[in-house]
Amino acid sequence: MVHVEHEYEIGREHKGLSVFDFLDSVAGPVDRKRVLSAARRGQIVLNGEPALAGATLSVGDHIDL
Secondary structure, three states, rough: OOOOEEEEEOOOOOOEEHHHHHHHHHHOOOEEEEHHHHHHOOOEEEOEEOOOOEEEEOOEEEEEO
């Protein structure tokens, strides 16, 4: 079972941002290397699937950390 510490739903104000830029805007500043490493380990989940740090977000997307 995966432990989810933070859950986010993407609103209009964050549409079009990358996962990295979104995380930087809500929790920043964030370390790019740590975000990339977490994404590679599957610790960042976008809509139920492992996320790429550069993935572009849409309204209604869900990010779990």
